Amino acid sequence: MRAHTSTHTNLHTHTHTNNPANSLTTVRNLGILAHVDAGKTTVTERILYTTGTTHKRGEVHDGTTVTDFDPQERDRGITIFSAAVSCRWDGHRINLIDTPGHVDFADEVERSLRVLDGAVAVFDAVAGVEPQSESVWRQADRHGVPRIAFVNKMDRAGADLDAAVASIRERLHPVPLVVQVPIGSEDAFTGVVDLLRMRALVWADGARTPEEGPVPDALREETAHRRRLLEEAVAERHPAALEEFCDRETLTGATLAGALRDLTRTGDGVVVLCGSAYRDRGVEPLLDAVVTYLPSPLDVPPVRGTHDGAEQERRADAAEPMAALAFKVNATPTGRLTYLRVYSGTIEKGDTVWDAGTRRTERIGRILRVRADRHDPLERAAAGDIVAVVGLKSARAGSTLCAPGAPLLLEPPGVAEPVVHVAVEARRAADTGKLASALARLTEEDPSLAVRTDPETGQTVLSGMGELHLEVAAERVRREHGLEVAVGRPGVAHRETVGAGVTGFVYRHVKQDGGAGQFAHVVLDVEPWPETGEDGGFVFRSAVVGGRVPQEYVRAVEAGCREALAEGPLGGHPVTGLRVTLTDGQTHVKDSSDTAFRTAGRFGLRDALRASEMVLLEPVVEVTVTVPEDAVGGALGDLAARRGRVTGSDTRGGAVTVTATVPLAELFGYATRLRGRTQGRGTFTARPTGYAPAPTAATTTR
Structure with missing residues (x-):
């Protein structure tokens, strides 16, 4: 094992070699991804400490972390803003981004993943895959980011590497390739056996580096069995490894490492390591895995x-x-x-x-x-x-x-649509202009925040991804800009959709004010279309035959229809979940134009929606609630009162985890209520799952 002191190179000097391609092979751009409280920031802090970038271990609970440097992050004990750090290990530069784990800040994760080449997914050895773990894993899948997994908190009561790996396999569906065996369990966890080099790494209390030694006698049989399972799993998925395995009935360490690197970079396997970041156990092998298995900028497509x-x-x-x-x-x-x-x-x-x-x-x-x-x-x-x-x-x-x-x-990173909004106003009228500037700066830094003026009340409305997201934004206005602001009660962002559409809806746009006029005649079919996909819940197609509407005017009609989706007839909410078909139309030899057909598309669809049966939608979330067994009844009753629909439950270690689908509007203040019902022992997480009809099922037929 390399000595800790070998990493104390000149960490902050940007050097250049005569061969830039060679220097690129020693760069790793990676993110740390996890559910909130899985130990992501602690892993980052230990990486900085182990590489010699910092000389004192930062602690989340003490508010002394390097990456959670914002006052709100230290007050709340969670990561809110992605933070970039750079360090060196074994001749490699590691550019690392510590990302938030709370679902309200998923857009921070999205923007980070867009620029990363690899990631370390951190999992809790007791809880395994948690809801936000699953969400960030899916985000990484969409971006094609190769990952390795680190099962953290192996020193906790109830820690179980095999159970955590099973949850990774069952919920995330990768092929986990476990390359370590833990030495000791729970509080007696002291190190790991490296299955590639068949060696033991043991961290004594207070030691900065592990002691390397032979595999303990008590683990020899298990280690040999797990090495065999690893070789078989790799050989099944890697042609070169399979060829060697068939010839020799085993794999050399070099072949195994090369195959693991290839499988990681193609996404056909996920290397799994374990440790306890808080107790400095397992960080060095994790860093070795980062530089060995994760890609350099040269290994990813242009x-x-x-x-x-x-x-x-x-x-x-x-x-x-x-x-x-x-x-x-x-x-x-x-x-x-x-x-x-x-x-x-x-x-x-x-x-x-x-x-x-x-x-x-x-x-x-x-x-x-x-x-x-x-x-x-x-x-x-x-x-x-x-x-x-x-x-x-x-x-x-x-x-x-x-x-x-x-x-x-x-292509820029995608930006999710806000689902929660609050009215904000300066307590002093003289600060109204300053508030507008402060909010403009916030939206500049965080594209998932949006600011608008309510046309009916004239209030300034701030929209975001959740209650906590808006709380943090309002607190930033107070702290960073010195403004006293009043914040209204949160509300949810509704949508409207088509319950039953109309067929053959005719709209004629005729305008004549002297000179060239405007003429456009369109016939539209409107129908429900529940498949959202990349079109954001709207599909447009043309069924016009005989060239009655030229193709350039068809595109103008579609553009007008998209403009009409901004405000629905029920309450001015955005419209989603529909398909519009242009079935017929007419043109005028002189007065038809792109502008005329765009106008016809906008007003034609607006009137067609008024003639349809419309349904009001509200955002819903999947909630995972963990409570002591003696508090399950109260928790279930509370979820039912919040219009929750229970979808599953699991009992483990004296605690019950309940999964339910709940309207987002019913979750405001839920954290305080849950703590009160469980004497502070209950926790919950939530992630957006889409929209569902609101309880009033507001419809209109006109």
């Missing part, structure tokens, strides 16, 4: 973008034209920081870059290597780097920055 409608790609090469994606914006007292993943080329201090979204130039003032809230200046950043830059005025999360002479637009 990034793809578009320019003038044509698709282009850029390789991770400093010689390519520069292309970078902004994934986070943070306003600090010393300036506006924009976090970038550089995909190709090189950025130097003072460079002029092109923002492909806003189509304007920006100047790079400074480049910084990031250590959470601390920064080290750099002269340049090259392909594969994750850095922060100062000086950009208009770039937002999702902006593409590129070389002015080689424009490229990269």
Whole structure:
């Protein structure tokens, strides 16, 4: 095992070699993903400590962590904002992003995953896969991010590696490839057996590095059995390993490591390690696994973008034209920081870059290597780097920055639609303008927040992903901007959908005010369409025959229909879950135009929805409630009173976990109620699952 002192290299100097490709092989851009309280931030802190980046172990409960540096994170004991840090291990640079675990901040995870090459998924050895673990795993699946798994808290009462692995297999459906055997259990957990090198690593109390030794006699038989199972699982999925296994009936350590690397990077397997980050046990092997199995920027496909409608790609090469994606914006007292993943080329201090979204130039003032809230200046950043830059005025999360002479637009991270809103106002009328500026800055930093003015009441409405999300935003306004604000009761963001549609709805748009007029005639069918997919719950198609509506006008009708979805007839809520078919129409030789047919599509669909049976939808969430066995009855009764529908339960270790689907509107204040009913012993988590008809089942037929 490498000595701890071997990692004390010059951590903050950005060096360059004569062969940029070789240096890229030693870079790892990874995220730490997990359910809240699985130990994600503690794992990050121990990585920083083990690599010599910090010289004191940060503790979540003491508020001394490096990555949870925001006052609200330290007050609440949870990660709210993704934090980037950089460290070195075994000659490799690791750019690491610690992501939030609470569902309200899932968009922070989404933006981080967009720029990462790999991830470490942290699981609780007692709880196994928890709801948010599943959500972030699915997010990583969508982005094709290779992962390794770290089963944390092996020193806790009830810790069970096999049970945790079984839950990974059953709920997440990967092929878990366990490469360690724990030595001791629960409080007696002292180390692991490395199945590749068939050696024991034991951490004595207070020791900074493990002692390496032979496999303990008591574990020899089990270790041999598990090594055999690992070899068989790998050989089943890797052709080269299968060939060696058939010839020799075993695999060498080198073949096994190479096959595990390939399976991790293709997603055909997930390497599983275990440990206790809080007690500094298992962190060094985890770091070894990161550099051994997770990909470098050269191991992932070239990034793809578009320019003038044509698709282009850029390789991770400093010689390519520069292309970078902004994934986070943070306003600090010393300036506006924009976090970038550089995909190709090189950025130097003072460079002029092109923002492909806003189509304007920006100047790079400074480049910084990031250590959470601390920064080290750099002269340049090259392909594969994750850095922060100062000086950009208009770039937002999702902006593409590129070389002015080689424009490229990269796909930005997706932004979820807000589901909860509150009215906010300054307590002093003189602060109204300052509040507007503060909210504008918040939405600039966090695209999942939205601000609008209610047209009926004139109130400022702040929308976000959940109650906690909005609480944090309001507290930031108070702390960072010194404003006293009043916050109304939270409400949910409803949607409207079609219960029963209409067929052959005719709309004629005729306008004549002198000169060229406007003429468009459309016939629409509207029907329910429950499949959402990438179209956001709206499907448009044309069944027009004989060229009665030219194709360019068909596109204009679709654009108008999409505009009509912004406000439904029940309460002005967005409309989803419908299919619109243009079945017929007429044109005028002089007065028909794109504008006329776009207007006909907008007003035609608006009137067609008024003639349909509409249903009001409310957001629903899947709630996982864990309570002592003697409190189950009260918890179930409370869920029923909140219109909850129980979908499953499980008893383990004297606690019962109940899963239910509950309308989001019924969960406001639930945390306080649950703690009161269970004397503080009950906990719950929630994740969005979609929309369902509201209890009033508001419909209209006109």
